[in-house]
Amino acid sequence: MTDTILETTGLTREFSGFVAVDGVDLRVKTGTIHALIGPNGAGKTTCFNLLTNFLTPTRGTIRFKGQDITGMKPAMVARKGLVRSFQISAVFPHLTALENVRLALQRARGASFDFWRAESALDVFNDRARQLLQDVGLPDLSNVIVADLPYGQKRALEIATTLALEPEMMLLDEPTAGMAHGDVDTIVQLIKRIRKGRTILMVEHNLSVVEGLCDTITVLTRGKILAEGDYATVSKNPEVIAAYLGSADA
Amino acid sequence: MFGFSRPQLIAFLVLLVLIVFLPFVLYPVFLMRVLCAALFACAFNLMIGYVGLLSFGHAAYFGMGSYVAAWTMKVWHVDASIAIALGGLTGGILGLGLGYLAIRRSGIYFAMITLALAQMVYFFCLEAPFTGGEDGIQQVPRGFLFGFINLSNDLTMYAVVAVVFLGGFLTIHRIIHSPFGQVLKGIRENEPRATSLGYRTDDYKLIAFVLSTTLTGIAGGTKALVFGIATLTDVHSSTSGEIVLTTLLGGLGTVFGPVMGAVVMTSMENYLAQFGAWVTVTQGVIFMICVLAFRRGIIGEIGNALKLKL
Numbered sequence: 001m002t003d004t005i006l007e008t009t010g011l012t013r014e015f016s017g018f019v020a021v022d023g024v025d026l027r028v029k030t031g032t033i034h035a036l037i038g039p040n041g042a043g044k045t046t047c048f049n050l051l052t053n054f055l056t057p058t059r060g061t062i063r064f065k066g067q068d069i070t071g072m073k074p075a076m077v078a079r080k081g082l083v084r085s086f087q088i089s090a091v092f093p094h095l096t097a098l099e100n101v102r103l104a105l106q107r108a109r110g111a112s113f114d115f116w117r118a119e120s121a122l123d124v125f126n127d128r129a130r131q132l133l134q135d136v137g138l139p140d141l142s143n144v145i146v147a148d149l150p151y152g153q154k155r156a157l158e159i160a161t162t163l164a165l166e167p168e169m170m171l172l173d174e175p176t177a178g179m180a181h182g183d184v185d186t187i188v189q190l191i192k193r194i195r196k197g198r199t200i201l202m203v204e205h206n207l208s209v210v211e212g213l214c215d216t217i218t219v220l221t222r223g224k225i226l227a228e229g230d231y232a233t234v235s236k237n238p239e240v241i242a243a244y245l246g247s248a249d250a
Numbered sequence: 251m252f253g254f255s256r257p258q259l260i261a262f263l264v265l266l267v268l269i270v271f272l273p274f275v276l277y278p279v280f281l282m283r284v285l286c287a288a289l290f291a292c293a294f295n296l297m298i299g300y301v302g303l304l305s306f307g308h309a310a311y312f313g314m315g316s317y318v319a320a321w322t323m324k325v326w327h328v329d330a331s332i333a334i335a336l337g338g339l340t341g342g343i344l345g346l347g348l349g350y351l352a353i354r355r356s357g358i359y360f361a362m363i364t365l366a367l368a369q370m371v372y373f374f375c376l377e378a379p380f381t382g383g384e385d386g387i388q389q390v391p392r393g394f395l396f397g398f399i400n401l402s403n404d405l406t407m408y409a410v411v412a413v414v415f416l417g418g419f420l421t422i423h424r425i426i427h428s429p430f431g432q433v434l435k436g437i438r439e440n441e442p443r444a445t446s447l448g449y450r451t452d453d454y455k456l457i458a459f460v461l462s463t464t465l466t467g468i469a470g471g472t473k474a475l476v477f478g479i480a481t482l483t484d485v486h487s488s489t490s491g492e493i494v495l496t497t498l499l500g501g502l503g504t505v506f507g508p509v510m511g512a513v514v515m516t517s518m519e520n521y522l523a524q525f526g527a528w529v530t531v532t533q534g535v536i537f538m539i540c541v542l543a544f545r546r547g548i549i550g551e552i553g554n555a556l557k558l559k560l
Contacts, residue, residue, distance in 0.1 A: 093439055122432065
């Protein structure tokens with residue numbers, strides 16, 4: 001099947017008896033934005049960690065572009081074109097914004113084991129790095145130490161860094177978590193812009209973000225898929241409403 | 251040059267001038283001791299300051315480098331340059347083996363594993379016949395460099411030590427400011443993110459570790475040559491602790507901090523030696539003051555005050 005980019009079958013992860021992810025069959029179509037939603041502790045982030053092999057599944061398989069990637073090293077998964085972001089902002093705080101992006105572009109050289117070469121060997125990436133910063137709306141911050149940036153800009157920088165790898169598929173873990181309203185909108189617009197030619201799987205709490213953005217939504221509760229479909233279908237599902245708002249007898 | 255910023259270049263030139271002129275003012279053997287300690291501290295700083303891994307067993311590489319250089323000089327009568335190189339090679343190979351095991355953990359676990367492995371090296375040195383056990387390897391001749399430069403003169407020896415130190419210092423600076431060093435900084439800052447960008451971080455950490463232990467072995471070998479002696483003190487855990495202290499005191503993760511730390515520590519040992527055990531007490535007090543009052547270390551605090559990266 002060519003239109004499925006990522007597929008899991010019976011994906012399960014147990015933590016000493018506790019089943020965090022329980023037999024999840026997820027199918028992400030090429031070129032879509034797919035959201036993974038669910039209440040706290042539903043197993044969304046664990047699911048992400050499994051997909052990128054930061055955790056090894058107890059059972060089940062993961063196929064990316066038709067290839068079995070279960071148990072592959074996380075760095076290899078990234079090289080296959082499946083790149084993730086993290087829930088807490090994943091930047092390199094004491095480097096400049098330019099250096100952050102460049103560290104991703106540097107991957108194009110292969111392994112950078114050349115400790116004898118001057119740093120100026122990396123200058124060739126500067127233009128592309130500036131371009132990427134501009135694309136995510138951070139044009140004038142090339143030489144600013146990232147630790148000093150406000151939160152929203154860190155998230156944008158993180159996306160620029162991920163984009164630098166030109167991934168076929170991006171996994172965004174709560175890209176708008178902890179953001180002010182204005183910033184949320186900026187990120188949503190950004191995701192809309194970068195979706196061209198890519199598949200995006202995102203974990204999101206903010207339902208209004210999901211509504212306008214995502215083609216397919218999968219709802220997880222207690223490690224299992226509760227419902228799947230577009231926003232209209234999912235949001236009317238009584239089980240989903242119960243899971244989110246709590247049922248009468250909860 | 252070598253990725254020095256302007257203030258760093260000025261500081262480096264000052265260091266260079268001091269290295270050239272000080273032996274005419276101060277006792278060269280003392281200065282050589284400082285330079286060996288400084289190279290050791292710089293090599294150690296490569297791990298703690300730029301990879302963010304605290305090795306608590308660097309004495310193993312220093313001591314083994316020292317033993318191998320001393321033994322090959324005394325028994326095989328090899329050239330001084332070969333002895334120093336063999337010291338570095340020993341540090342590197344040992345670092346590859348032990349680092350391969352230790353690098354899988356980080357933080358306190360990495361520190362404990364490196365300490366445990368270094369203790370094993372210590373007991374190996376205590377029992378192995380070639381090290382001379384409690385006596386160490388003594389009366390090692392300084393011999394000749396490149397077959398014709400007689401090193402028995404202190405000033406000649408000093409010139410060699412200065413060149414070795416400067417070579418090591420600049421090598422470390424280049425490593426830090428290379429594409430490789432850039433990835434190291436990424437790993438130090440956020441290792442999971444570096445992994446998610448496709449870097450096999452263990453490989454980078456291991457290479458950095460081997461580079462650090464190689465330079466440490468070179469420092470140990472040079473030290474053995476200067477003093478004509480290699481003893482258990484060089485592999486002892488107190489030496490590992492002292493180098494941590496030296497680097498912290500001077501300024502962790504700064505270019506010149508470890509050098510400054512080595513100057514202060516060695517001076518204390520040298521000039522306070524007449525007070526016997528009080529040296530250790532004084533060092534302890536200074537260390538506490540450092541941790542409480544100026545956590546960035548001497549150079550770190552100066553750099554911070556001047557808003558410069560030194």
